[in-house]
Amino acid sequence: MVHKLVAALGLLAPTWALLRFPCSQLTVQRLDPLVNPGQNPSAHLHQVVGGNSFNTTMNPATHDLAKLSTCTTCQFSEDFSNYWTAVLYYRAKNGTFKRVPQRAQDNSQNQGGMMVYYMTDALFDTAQKSTVTAFKPGFRMLVGDATYRNREQSRKWRQLTYTCMKDASTRAPETINFPTKACPYGIMANHRFPTCWDGVNLDSPNHQDHVAYPESGTFESGGPCPSTHPVRLPQILLETVWDTRGFNSIDASDFANGNQPFVWSSGDATGFSDHADYVFGWKDNALQKAMDGHTYVSAPMLKTQNVATQNQCKVADKVNEPIDGWLKELPGTNPVVKREFTA
Structure with a gap:
């Protein structure tokens, strides 16, 4: 269902700032x-952060995240x-799978999750x-497509990338396919959402058509928005x-032979199916105030919470199935595409 704003574009206030916070x-x-509202279970496994009103169905007409949530896993409590995003698994040579853990950035005590910008x-x-x-x-x-399996398909999404990390500060180079060598510190998945909006629709049937990337260049280079999507949005980046450190010594010959042993929970071993979802849920006008604040990283106008409080926020499991330990198949029995990497 397509939802429309009542306010005219001319009444929307310009904003500028940068926020960076762990969830x-x-x-x-x-x-x-x-993608699968009301479906329990959905096709493949996801890792989720944010408000605890996350549910099987989140109808935008009735599901106000800020009002229905009683806690959030994000540092900014508003x-x-x-x-x-999808979940990363390691696939052993015997065909079994083990979920790859997530690690917090900046030596924080956050449990898994991601960094949000x-x-x-x-x-x-x-x-x-x-x-x-x-x-x-x-x-x-939504950015990305869980069904994509080759480079040509993935070119639509200019800024879904991976970084093979040497240490905590590594941010380059970035690739659009899974790394083809063992990464000493881990694999960072980078999700940069489209930054141009049609100015009318809060959603679209495929959750993509109401937004777009710049007409040329990128958000970082100041590329202009296309005429069909003239309103410039903040860029959301998820890191x-x-x-993967615990798997680097297992089946090490995979990388040497041109293979790589990691696979998304969707069954993709190429990396080209990378995708991420976003549902807005900031309380009142907190995000507007923060973006109006002319700040860089710090946001004194926003309320924060400590890591222990973030870690305590959870939702009950609605799907009863094993996702950890050594599994004979991926959750949802998703088949894995050919493991070999093709340049």
Whole structure:
């Protein structure tokens, strides 16, 4: 169902700022209220952060995350949004699978989860001067496609990448396929959402058509929005660090032979199916105030909570199935595509 804003575009206030904050893991289960609303279980496993009103069905007409959530796993306690991605598994030579753990950044004590960014300019531009329009209640979107399995398909998503981390500070180079060598610190999955909006629809049937990437260049290079999507949004960047260190010495010959042993919970061993979902849920006008604050990373106008409180926020499992330990098959019995990497 397509939802429309009542406010005219001319009444939307320009904003600029950059937020960077950790969100602990809320749940890991086979639910996807955006792509498969009401379906329990959904096709493949997801890891979710944010507000605890995450559910099988989240109808935007009745499901106000900020009002229905009683806690959030995010550092900013006014952010009840939900963010989720697929889950990474290690596939052994005998065909069994084991879930790859997530590790927090910045040596924090957050349990799993991811780092979330909202920005108006390139990540390391401390000025953050560009004008953007903050998201509105009911806004939701999806980036990537769980069915993609080759490079040509994935070119549609310019900024879904992986970083093979040497240490905690590694941010380059980035690739659009899984790393083809063992990564000493882990694999970072980077999800940059589209930053241009049609200015009318808070969602679209495929959760993609109401947003777009810049017409040319990228958000970081200041690329212009297409005429069909003229409203510039903050860029949401999700960084998830998958702690692959414990698997680097197992079946080490895989990488040497041109293979790689990791697979998404969707059954993709190429990396091209990477995707992420976002459902807006900031309380009142908290995000608007933060983006109006002219700040870089710090946000004194927002309420924060400690890591222990973040880690305590959970939702009950609605799907009864094993997801940990050595599994004979992926949750949902998703078949795995050919393991070999093709350049």
